[in-house]
């Protein structure tokens with residue numbers, strides 16, 4: 001039995017802490033909203049960010065950083081559109097198996113509302129690809145693969161987890177690109193990716209050949225979507241981003257407010273990672289606040305509203321896109337949460353294309369109870385379930401058996417590695 005009497009003292013202390021932190025967060029949110037009014041009236045803010053020369057958010061040219069846009073209605077929105085999404089999953093190699101092969105499965109979903117003549121209303125499917133350890137070129141830093149090395153070493157050298165991740169990203173991007181070419185309908189197509197468009201993992205986590213191949217695939221994807229005039233967005237649920245708030249913190253510096261460059265103290269402290277700002281620093285008052293908290297306060301109730309595009313000064317984007325335009329983000333009230341939407345400049349600089357994207361996102365979130373249905377369906381199409389995985393290994397063992405290779409029964413450790421993954 002729980003002795004509540006014994007707990008009550010601790011609960012009282014904790015409750016007081018919760019109330020204190022809620023109050024301070026409320027004060028911060030009020031201060032952030034007030035700072036939006038200050039920042040949107042600073043004509044030199046964008047130039048000051050550019051002069052700072054670090055990667056961070058800045059007002060897009062000609063855009064009011066505090067503006068919001070209402071949900072498109074049937075009158076001003078677009079009823080007919082085509083929406084495409086891709087996602088990927090994998091069967092990781094089982095290093096205890098004689099043939100530690102892996103499978104990449106790229107899934108897709110495509111819906112057409114008011115389909116043009118001869119076009120399908122809905123397409124769902126997946127494109128699997130087998131990755132045997134020898135099928136990928138080893139990265140330069142990998143040890144050479146000896147003919148008689150054991151399966152573990154072979155697998156580790158040829159198919160490490162970052163190679164698998166890279167190959168999965170390449171498969172997703174190439175599939176998205178192919179769908180845009182084969183299935184895109186001019187002037188009405190929206191393509192959604194699950195996760196950030198500024199895929200910093202490509203630059204930070206992937207190395208050597210893996211990075212080169214992934215960047216090349218992303219550039220092909222960007223070029224095709226750009227040329228086809230497709231509205232593209234990366235959709236991020238439960239975002240923890242602070243870029244918009246960082247721009248507001250930048251604008252708190254009195255030097256910036258006076259139309260000059262950031263003061264030396266702010267220059268050193270503003271982007272100091274997770275370190276708490278020095279007490280008294282100009283930018284300290286808004287530290288720790290998240291963009292979605294600010295967006296929640298700025299967006300009118302009722303769902304479907306979005307914030308204005310904020311541009312990102314991003315070296316990562318320049319690298320992975322091959323310098324095709326720039327990238328930015330906005331926040332959308334889906335009805336159940338505030339989602340972050342990352343958008344390339346060729347989408348937001350074209351008013352009809354941006355309206356199409358906004359309308360499609362609202363419609364998709366309405367169908368998917370707060371999450372775009374097309375992304376949920378692409379995920380379902382990509383996912384490899386435990387039964388599929390077992391079937392893959394059964395077929396693999398039968399094939400090896402036909403070649404006279406008898407496989408040892410799969411070890412308990414091997415079995416445990418084969419959990420469902422998406």
Ligand SMILES: [Zn+2]
Nearest residue numbers: 253263266282
């Ligand atoms: Zn300052």
